């Protein structure tokens with residue numbers, strides 16, 4: 124309990140601050156944000172006292188609605204089964220979704236994110252129109268549903284309305300399965316305005332934008348879009364080899380190279396996947412300070428390939444993680460699989476953290492907190508001015524017991540199945556206690572009802 128006069132405060136026996144672990148840390152919170160950080164101080168009577176406190180992880184890339192089809196695309200189609208046949212099934216699922224279902228599925232996904240340790244989501248949101256491809260009476264109807272799901276669950280939202288206009292490189296006409304996604308630049312400008320309104324009641328929402336991919340947007344459109352908003356810019360890029368080959372056939376350049384030649388890519392940008400890059404492209408991403416948006420679970424599920432993470436990390440590249448297709452939502456597992464993909468391909472251990480004595484868990488966690496926050500347009504970690512997005516690790520969990528410092532992160536990332544998170548505070552308020560979201564029953568019941576309608 125907090126007394127009425129003083130702002131709410133937390134006291135942690137051990138807390139992970141931007142420059143490392145500290146003991147006896149007191150955080151004061153005002154209007155949902157961290158107002159002071161003091162280490163080596165005693166708890167005050169009204170403080171919320173915890174043993175181990177770390178910042179929440181940003182989830183920099185999500186398509187929330189895809190949570191509703193998780194597990195329904197795991198039957199092989201023979202030699203032809205691929206990312207592209209998965210995409211056809213995804214379009215068939217998307218064709219059936221009404222706004223209520225989108226809101227219910229997004230709430231379920233966001234609740235699961237919070238329970239796993241993600242406290243902010245970058246929603247790469249492209250399902251805009253009705254089933255016939257016509258705008259809703261409110262063109263930002265679906266954006267409002269995403270905002271409502273964020274409001275219900277409490278997760279921080281960076282909304283990235285997606286511009287989608289073409290089926291392939293060179294401005295090809297969109298195909299019918301994409302009709303719910305399509306805008307011209309003027310229509311997209313109106314969508315952005317509507318989305319801004321839809322976010323107005325959320326305490327710390329951020330509005331960015333996302334040209335979907337170089338397949339879906341022409342160079343001229345990209346130039347026209349970028350001045351429409353000064354928030355984060357996200358793009359899918361170089362995820363599949365077929366896309367790289369098509370880009371080379373069309374332009375003579377690989378996708379990342381093409382992007383850097385045609386746009387001023389800087390720290391505002393998040394390149395989602397960037398799986399297939401050569402050394403020159405890697406160097407450009409590092410130098411630009413753009414964030415590589417890595418989605419290891421989805422990239423494995425879709426058979427994308429492996430991002431050259433070891434080299435990128437050694438060169439100082441910025442990165443974060445995303446749950447993308449939401450086939451499985453688990454913050455720790457995204458970090459674990461990022462490391463394991465590199466171990467399996469490089470046949471070594473602890474292969475990403477650049478210097479030999481660094482903990483892998485700590486390196487991955489710190490990197491994903493900093494890069495994820497940058498990509499989502501917010502301040503990172505436990506510092507004054509950042510949102511009070513906090514995770515309490517359970518010091519009594521069997522995987523964590525007897526650990527301290529970086530070994531806590533290593534054990535959470537590599538050795539805990541689940542249940543290692545006890546409490547999650549978002550913007551200063553507890554929304555997960557004992558590992559359960561406070562509204563889990565209501566959210567799950569509504570999700571189940573929505574899915575029966577969609578799949579029935």
Ligand code: NGQ
Nearest residue numbers: 186210336359362421447448
């Ligand atoms: C998406 N998902 O927009 O949901 C994409 C597939 C595409 C991933 N790339 C569609 N993981 O890229 O055309």
Ligand code: ZN
Nearest residue numbers: 186247359447
């Ligand atoms: Zn994606």
